[in-house]
Amino acid sequence: MVSIYESPITSEEVKSKGKELGADLVGIADGSVMNENPPYPEDPRRPCDISDYDADRVIVLAKRLNLGSSRIKDWDQRHKYYNDELAITALEETALELVLWLEDKGYPALIIPPTHVDPWRYDGNPEKHLSPLLSLEHAAVEAGLGTLGLNLQLLTPEFGPRIMLSALLTSAPVDADKKNEVALCKGPSCGRCLSACPGDVITDWDRDWQRCDEYRNPYGFNKLTQFLGEVIDQTSPKEQKSMIRSEDSFNLWQSILRGAGAVNGCRRCQDVCPVGEDYESMLKDALDEIPEDTPQKQSRLNKIMDNPLSKNYDTQSRWIGSLPEE
Ligand code: SF4
Ligand code: SF4
Structure with missing residues (x-):
């Protein structure tokens, strides 16, 4: 039953409850900081656009992907789609239980799923990339869970990019986390995501999202x-x-x-990324070699290395963080 009184609550309690319910990582972003710093100002998608009352905090939940499926090299294996779909389902249940727990304590909350897009923005062209209501990757950075990589995938210290995200909006009075200022990405001298991408859609600190969608979905x-x-x-x-x-x-x-293959698909860039405590011991032996690499891709990476702090980097530097010396 929803309490009419607001019980005392702390950020530690929220995080520990999220983990008890199945999340592997939980971080809390300040909604007002996100409102002031939309990742794409020309098309801002902010917590305040979703809720007038219950968006002071964005609680970001991450569930790790199982590594057996990452060790399968082919990007289009249905085993991978099904395993990831199960991770999405589990995370959805975690998010819902956490919302209900918050509401039992007197704080209304709502879920922002990773794949939900605004139907009013659909213009009749099914090829066009549709962005989600809120970029959960950027929210996760604001919540201190990690930083963005060369193709703007979220990298976490624990699992690299091998995670699924969900988020809750609430105005429960809990402390927000601080974002990390130093990039986890090893930069273009690594470039393994670009080398492995089957669609060759990765550029410098960006990707062609429309072409990526052909593989991601x-x-x-x-x-x-x-x-x-x-x-x-x-x-x-x-x-x-x-x-x-x-x-x-x-x-x-x-x-x-x-939903397997419809709301998920390729994640080859996530599998091969060496960031994450899981990579050396659980993945490297299977994924070190990248058969998709070509001299053309290497030449593009060399060009990015010559100018790593490009315009794309500048526009996303808040979430990428400062780069290590190349
Ligand atoms: S999801 Fe696949 S197609 Fe998209 S950037 Fe990653 S590797 Fe490339
Ligand atoms: S594979 Fe390398 S370049 Fe790509 S995101 Fe990971 S660390 Fe950065």
Whole structure:
């Protein structure tokens, strides 16, 4: 039952409850700091845009991904999609339980899932990248959980980028964490994310998000609309039936069934990143070699090394942190 009185509460209690409920990492960001520092000022997405009353704090939860699936090299293995989907489901339950716990203490709260986008922004082009309501990667940096890497993935000291994120908004009066000022990313001299990317979509401190989506959500809404369009375009019913019974159709059905491959997909850049306490002992033997690397990718990395503090770095430096000397 929701209390009409606000019980005393501390940030330590919130974090310890989040972990007891299944999160591996919990950090708390100051909503007003996030309101003042939107990651993309031309299209600000701030806690205050979501809730007028309950967004003083953004509690960021992270669940680690299981490493057996990271050790599978092919980016498009369904084992990976299913394992990640289970992590999302578990984290959703953790987030909901934490919301209810906060409300039992008298503080209304709501969940900001990582994959939810604003339907009002959809303009009829399924290929276009749609950003989530709040960038949870940037929120996680503000909550002290880590810093952003060369492709703007979140890196944590414990698990590198091999985590799933969720967040809660609340105005419970708990202390916010401070962000880290020094980059965890080893910079372009590492560049393993860029070398391994199957779509070659990573640039300097950014990525082509639209092209990345083709890999991150290989059986998402874009693929579904493409597939249905191709079925309609067939001139004979026989061809249409054959497409409806095809492997593509089967994969779409499987993805819609669980979300596996629709709301998640490629994470090869996360798997190969050497940041994280888990990498040396649990992943390096399987992932050290990068078959996707090419001389062209190395040449691009060399160019980034010549000018690591580029315009892209400047616009995201608050969340990337200061770079180690190359
Ligand atoms: S998710 Fe895949 S396609 Fe996107 S940047 Fe990472 S490796 Fe590249
Ligand atoms: S793989 Fe290397 S360059 Fe890429 S994010 Fe990780 S540390 Fe940075």
